[in-house]
Amino acid sequence: MRFIPNFKGYDFFPHDLRLPFMRYKGICLALSIVGMALSLLIIGVKGFNYGVDFKGGSMLEVQSVSGPADIAALRDKLGKLGLGAVQIQSFGKPTDVLIRVEQQPGGDAEQQVALKKVTDALAGQYTQLRVELVGPAVSSELRMTGIIAVFAGLLAIVAYVWFRFEWQFALGAIVALTHDVLLVAGIFSLLQLEFDLSIVAALLTILGYSVNDTVVVSDRIRENLRKFKRMDLNELLNLSINETLSRTILTGVTAIAVLISLYIFGGEVIRNFNLAMLLGVVIGTYSSIFIAAPLLGYLGVKREWVGAAAPKPASAASAARKARRENLALK
């Protein structure tokens, strides 16, 4: 085994650093609540730019046979077909064009007819790279499936956290997760990025990643609760966040590096999907540090449950009082 190079890693993290996360928990929570409210407002006002999966209709990605695509001419040509709003945009390369035809009134057969009209109009000048057509029945089902999937994912996670930890942890997790999903959805609504089935998959993955982070912190909190039976709850939460911080940052940086690479090089087709994941990882990392754990400071944790009886239960009020005292002391 002498051929294994033996060299030391660089421990970049100042481990005795104790950042006072809990001191700013009020501000962070307030910021997050504002963020969530803003997201809801934006979604309410602007709605989502649904893809064909959810809106129905058809979408074609086509490539010009010779030279760059003439979008103006294409718009003119397809506008005359009488298919309602036809969206045309350049896609990745100058030769590639993305065409969206809105859902036609009538049933499934009408969508076929509309698509046929478009492909006939394009024949000769453009080759089809990708065609997607979703009828009215399927699109409404997919919308339903998407919503159920996100809620079922949330529930599954919360049930697991509740089972493994206390209800306070589960509540913290559900708030943090809802925050992540809402914010990413809000950004998608704000920028009017296309929202389709793959974004739902991204949201579910974000749930998975974010809860991963939350669970790591929660695990440490539980361990510390057993270790330091008399430590003030806020202090203990702060300690736990700080102790796991090096891991949170390293894992986060790795995931973000990978996702940036996917976003830049992964191709046009799944760019939005990768963007959603990237946003989700950043927001998810934030939420497990600044929302899930600090919430426990407000909710309090029943300490007998985690080990021998503590002299007095840290109720939310007494915890907050202690926190104020501690803050004064720190100042």
Add this chain to the structure above:
Amino acid sequence: MLHFSPWKQVAIIVTCLLGLLLVVPNFVSKETLAQWPRWVPKTQLNLGLDLRGGAHLLLSMEVADVRKDWLNTLRDDARRRLREAKIPFTALGITNNAVQVRLAKAEDTDAALKTLRGLIQQTGNALLGTSITDLEVTKAEGGLIRLAPTEAGLQHRISSAVGAAIETVRRRVDAMGTTEPTIVRQGSSRILVQVPGLHDTAQLEELIGKTARLTFHEVHASTSAEEGRQRPPPGYKVYESEDKEEGAQLLNETPVVRGDELVDAQPGFDQRTNEPIITFRFNNAGARKFGNFTKDHVNRPFAIVLDDKVISAPVIREPILGGSGQISGNFTVETATQLAIQLRSGALPAKLTIIEKRTVGPSLGADSIEAGKLAGIIGGIATIILTILAYGTFGLFACVGLIVHGLLTVALMSLAGSALTLPGIAGLVLGIAMAVDANVLIYERIREEVRAGRTAIAAIDAGFTRAFITIADSQLTTLACALVMFWLGAGPIRGFAVTLTIGICTSIFASVTVVRLLIYYWLNSNKRVHRAIELPV
């Protein structure tokens, strides 16, 4: 303590090698693969339609058609039974999704009920041991008898109609000569057709868009279609012609012979006119019925009807007893060939509508694979650099674990035959980033234990044991998410969920067990050289 029995070491190493063996075929072309010895596994990773190019069609069966068809059969059966039992009736028709009979004499009611109840079928579920009644025969107001299909009966009919339609669609798609089409049922009344490599779906759509229900009908002897339109004689109905303008015929609604009694249909040419035609042959029962009919109707026309449209109405010159004949219409070579395929593969029990269609051209799929590879390589290198920078030699071990993780994930996906989709590639790459998390958790824990003053071996041991609880918790929650995606997922989501699930399962083995073994070897080799071990983390 940190110890591995020899058997355990062998098992771990063999698992890794097996993974490698299963992945190797993916890097070799199909031709080279064929020359390899037989014991080498040859399964390649199944690429999804979005990566290899192909067509995905979701078809929905018209439930109303199935119901209508059943009610028609029911009406004919009821008429036959009542006639056989010599029970006179004044009216028999379909109203409100039920067949209604008005009896001529009220005292026949009980006898009629008894006769008609003979039509009730018990369709059972052999597995559950339950049985359902497909029909309710009840006495209604004013001497009426109502034969109403039950919901369960209708569901049963739809289910078997979809089953029959799948077979028909399969035969038609196979006749196109495409490779490995997937044709499966989805939900209660839907069929999913996936044809890899096909991206111009026009012919496929044409082929499965037609019901191809061929029937042969008697033409009314004296009344013309125009007269029939005003007041059709009982049991007769006007059928329009394919050409629309002319050629409509007044036909007996009950066909003489149906297309399901055909045994063969081939495109051909008429010997005299050289027009494209279709030659067909009946089975014995069909040939007998057709023979009897033509014997009785010499010098009178009969109609060949396809999907309720008259194709042609030739005059019977002489009895056709051999059971074969030909159809001439305004066919081109293509339409004749296509119709022959449709007739040969049997009629669809009801019309199928395309409700979802996704096609990806081969060049886009290839581009996506290239993009995925590039992103994967760059992401992978970034991960490896970060890990080695942070943890030195142990980081190197983690990277070995990552490679094992990647190998095993791909190997398991090949074995399970699950397709790699575009979001699946992202899932794979993200899975690698998540697998690093396990190592980060372990190493950070070891550092903590060292800072707390433990010896190297004790710190490593504590690091693995303590971090494992956290790793298991975090992986299980992600698994819960992935399972939800798989359960609810359609198309791309499902592919992503499969990749993620397999990635989670392999990451515990690769990032924990394999890395632990490597550290065990490292410790052993170091013990011989130095007395005190300095950890590289």
